[in-house]
Amino acid sequence: MADYLNNTIMRTVSFVERIEVEFHGNVISQAMVLEDVDNDLGNELIVGNIDGEISIFKGDSPHAWRKAAISGMLTCLAVGKIHLPKKNSLVCMTAEGWCHLFDVPSQASAQSISATEEDTDGRLLKPVFSQELPANAKVMCLADIDCDDHIEMVIGYSDRVVRAFRWHETPNSDTGQFLLLQKWQLAGQIGSITINYDRDYQPELMVSQPGATFVTLQVKPAFRHIKSDSYLDRLCGSGTNVKSSLERSESFAAVSSTGKGFGSPRGNDQKHVRGAIFSPQDQRTASLRKSEPVASKSDILSGSSISKHMEDSVPDASFSLDQLSSQIEQDLNTCGETFKMVDLYGLGKDKPAVLGPGSSELASSSFTRVCRSESFCDQMENSAPPCIAGDTGNADIAQTETESFGGDTNSAAAISSGVGMAPPRLPLSLKTSLEGLDGDLGQGPLHRSYTSDSSLRDSHENVLERSLGRINNILDGSFDDDVFKPSIIYHPLAQVQMRNKDTSTVIVGGINRGRPSQSGSGEDEINPRATYYALATLDGSLILAENDSILWSLQVDHYLFALSKLDVTGNGKEEVVCCSWNGQTYIVNHSKEIVRYQFPDSVAAFCSGYFSLQDGYNAPCFVYATFNNRIYIYPNITLPRVESTNLLKVMGRIQEGRDMLRKLNIAEDDYDSIRCLYRYCLYGQPGKR
Template identity: 25%
Template sequence: MRTVSFVERVALEFSGNLFPHAMCLGDADNDGLNELVVGDTSGRLSVYKGDGRSPCLSSSSLGMITCVGIGDVFNQGKNFVVSVSGEGLCHVFFLPWLSNPAQDAPAAEETPQPTAIRPTLQQHIPANTKVLLISDIDGDGRCELVVGYTDRVVRALRWEAGAGDCPENPVGHFVQLKKWLLEGQVDSLSTNPRVDGSPELMVSQPGCGYATLLCNWEPGHPNSNWESEASSVSSEAQMRDVIPHQTSARIQNKNVSTHLIANIRQGDMQGEAVKSGLFALCTLDGTLKLMGPDSLLWSVQVDHQLFALAKLDVTSDGSEEVVACAWDGQTYIIDRRRNVVRFHFDENVCTFCADPEDTARVRELVTELLYGPARAPPLGDKSDVPASAPSSQPSERDA
């Protein structure tokens, strides 16, 4: 195992406490570049652009934010920012095209104040939210909003548009497509392509397990009355479309939390077409596994509590490496050959995400460590890479 140090970094000005899924990277303003979106427990949502150390946009009074996401949740061909609170407040934002404050502001100017933004939509959904996913889960070409809850429930929602619906002024509401009840706590949601290319909804389960959720609703099934739905659907029916899986024949600790990330691309060793459909799992007891559709590709055991996963093609070979982060800041990058590179954040970490687009500096360092300097690709213009927030203030984004 080799160690790498990322010297270049941006320390962001942020105070507050975060839930593990309340930070994400994505193209929030539809300009082709990624922004960092952070939501805290006091109900403040902050958007960071480029190398700016302070947020350029913010919104407050959003409840105790437990998870945020970026995606085309309205199916209008544009990205939106979604914030969901533990109380069940769902806020959706359509952001204006942002300039880079680090480039626009004079060097001697004081820290600019963020521009206040208002949500374009607010809707109540069932409370006790934990994690969300914006993705096409049934193969119809439209994105759904999938929400995981602390009471072992997963719900699939879809936007039902009304007359005059547009990004700046959405008209309509979210309706529920399906509700699943699982045996264990839900810590991660992801989609993975089947052999025929259709998406499969996966959810992590304790003990390094996972479950696949069947998305078999019929047209006209959506239900926006949460209370009547809960009383009319039995627990047996909610669990019927949940297919549990274990990744090992030996008995594992059923109380250890598990995290999952799917749709990991892996190129063939002989240069054949890039394969997808792989997924990785990690646990708090230090287990990290890469799985195929029906087999274990490799397993790694470390002496750190792994709580977050990401995927990055850091070697520029068409294969995505698995990135796993531990509470104490130890972070591992592992390729398909089970080569491992490790780096360490300076502080304990409470939430972690990674940007798959801007990895030039990481790609150079990791490729040289694994394969030698001859394989190192040329540097790009950007160096935004994994982002993490320490468990103490302020939060930090390392590059």
């Protein structure tokens, strides 16, 4: 215990009932989930340690109900309907990049548990699927990020990348694989990924960034419409048309810039720039053009995912192929990044310098600029290694990269030369690009290896066209809105107030704010309300926000490291639950009323959720993992209310009660009389009736 004296005005409670289970090894919060993994409607606790041992605890048993072991450093666990419709599966990610799927049967092998000799076999789960994905996974979120009724797997990496994957079922077989949907490169370390719902109840993908900030990641709308069988037709059909190729070029640009992510809030910035500099007519042009690329974007996307489908047609898609395809994808991504980088450099940086010296708006948004330059450097660093390491075996791809790189750099170069200011690092890339351009664009080896069609060549040409077009755009003073539509929106939120701008931050979204009224629940089903989101920083800030406005913020003296949401009171409003390293747990409701619980030990990992002790009845639950090989499950932490209150207040909220007081001629603020009355009613009256 510390030396400070315990003077507080916060309500504290003490939870008593708990289940102690033994689990060895280091547990991190991302590897501890409370979900219904065996589809019996009752939630279980699934815990994994960094050595890859996974245990599932069910009910009040102090022993693991099921176990599993994977090789590698387990970093994230999640449960969701990821590959089977309406059936939860366990997803495990290792730092090495292996993704394992487990299906946990609830009863099938139940009898084998009792048998001792079968213990190891009966309880030990085997993964039903494994796939190697990019390494360094750190956090994971399973959610339907694009409203297509399929759960996507969004993984945040320790190298500041977020990738979204979707399960793609292999035709004519009962297996499938994860395909990369989209990738975002962020500027800061990723604390956590969450899903929030905006006013239209559309999901927003939120990723926390240091300093109580976060970014929202835009999901390419195109992916909502992908149909695996139509892409080729459309691609071929549109290939010949000059106009459509132009469209495609634009949409490719859109993909490359929106799809592969910036680390900067360039979108906002861009708007400022445009608003400050261009005339309203220009904006109109932009908005007019906006409609064009939407249709063609899906084509290009399917073009980029061509390799996947090539493999899909082969029934026994092996890992090497998977790997190859994902590598290609990655490399393609890298191209995108490179694009972006140059874009960023050429437009985001140069333009303000040239066009907006007097733009006060830009100056006012200084934080964004800082962030932008930062992200630029990041991208320079990040995109470089994959290019170089970019597969000695796949020189062709590397070359393609260079080409595309060059294509875009050219545009940037053109821009920079057009504006008469060369960025410091540009000459090198300019050279590359020129080489790339000089080379035969039409003979990209990639075409040969995949024999797909001329789409890539098209794209290369289009890159050129596009860059030319962009120059024209610049010269014309008009932009295609969609090209610069940001895929990452940075939300500084409370950054200004933060003491430490680099403090690690976690975010949780989708905090249910409860029903507006008791009546008309069916109505509410149709119109669910936007949800809140909360951020917690390691230096003790806890923030509840909605739509970029802070509802409340709280500063505590503890290192807050785990954040979650839980309806502790059962009133439909989800409280923010935050745990610190020393066990202090805060439960805060939407009106900033706080109740605390002091867990009597240091906490290695914390999660809250629902847990079932019996019969599928899920009760609110806290789980604390300690540093001494014990996990404590508090299986029912329901509180009647969060705030401290008394009978006067409760009765004061009841209309009937107020009416009665009026009948008895007692003023509502005559607390002494009310107190006497209540006391009489509770303790004096009963014998009479």
